[in-house]
Amino acid sequence: QVQLVESGGGLVQAGGSLRLSCVDSGRTFSTYAMGWFRQAPGKEREFVAAITWNSGVTTYAGSVKGRFTISRDNAKNTMYLQMNSLKPEDTAVYYCAVRIGRAVVSSIDYVGWGQGTQVTVSS
Numbered sequence: 001q002v003q004l005v006e007s008g009g010g011l012v013q014a015g016g017s018l019r020l021s022c023v024d025s026g027r028t029f030s031t032y033a034m035g036w037f038r039q040a041p042g043k044e045r046e047f048v049a050a051i052t053w054n055s056g057v058t059t060y061a062g063s064v065k066g067r068f069t070i071s072r073d074n075a076k077n078t079m080y081l082q083m084n085s086l087k088p089e090d091t092a093v094y095y096c097a098v099r100i101g102r103a104v105v106s107s108i109d110y111v112g113w114g115q116g117t118q119v120t121v122s123s
Contacts, residue, residue, distance in 0.1 A: 002026045002098050002111060003112070004024050004097065006020060006022050006096050006115065006116055007021050007117055008021050009093075009117030010118075013121070013122050015085060017086065018083045018086065018119060019080060020117060022036070022081075023076075025077070026077075028098075033051065033052045033098075034099060035096070036050070036081045036094060037094070037097065037110070038092035038093065038094045045107050047104075047107070048061055048064055048068065048081070048094070049061065049081060050070065050099065050104050051071070053074075064083075067084050068081060069084075079096060081096075088123045094117050095116045
């Protein structure tokens, strides 16, 4: 059973950095690919980044490529999202989830959504 909890969000000025964490209290963390998504007010949930079970392949949305880094530590059942050079348009609730399908960037193939963590970037 997947039980994900996100943390690490907060208020930061443009150009600043934050590191989000996603902890899985279940027992299957190391066997699944995972991803980060975000949802801004009035907008649909959008893909941010994804990582395979062994960290062999990472995928990023064009809007965050070069600024965000996804990683995971299977020994700690934890996935991370290092966010640098933050922009006001990065403001959103960030969610992590486990991918069970083949569509890397579509939320429809992810399950186990956490409650999200708010990231607010001021200009």
